[in-house]
Amino acid sequence: MKTCKDISELLSDSMDRPLTWRERWTVRGHLLMCRHCSRFENHLHFLHKASEHYFPNKVSTQNSEYKPR
Secondary structure (H helix, E strand, C coil): CCCHHHHHHHHHHCCCCCCCHHHHHHHHHHHHHCHHHHHHHHHHHHHHHHHHHHCCCCCCCCCCCCCCC
16 A cells, blocks of 8 residues: 555656556555545646646646546
8 A cells, every 4th residue: 555655756746757557546546545645636736737827838748647536
């Protein structure tokens, strides 16, 4: 079982690279049980969208796989 720290790192990584199917499965399973990590995922998505708005040419959108719940 992964810790919240591990999951938060994977969520951050998901912004930069596609996660493996095993990593995605692990993250989704953890998010079903952990409201704190779910909130972190929502905050991460919000910050990503805000940075796209204020710095449209600076934010990498290479990972189109990231889709928050």
